[in-house]
Amino acid sequence: MLYSLAHLEPEKLATIQRLENEIGSPLLAMEGVEADTATLPAENVKKLKDAEEELGVILVAVKPN
Structure with a gap:
């Protein structure tokens, strides 16, 4: 399995952005690719x-x- 940047719905992106702000670090969302x-x-x-x-x-x- 390989991984690429995830395709996110706006709600999921907003959740990740809130978490980035909370922890003070950028995050990369990855998803598996067969x-x-x-x-x-x-x-x-x-x-x-x-x-x-x-x-x-x-x-x-x-x-x-």
Whole structure:
């Protein structure tokens, strides 16, 4: 299972924002995403790592549905 930022209804977002104010720290709401990671050849893994470094993000290769 992978995780991404949660899609929140306005009421849930408001609850989280109140909690942020109470504890004095920003919060990230995450939700699970069903996905199986792909097995890649070494040259493709290098391409992903190079792109991650260039873009400043984490990339995860997943198996197509």
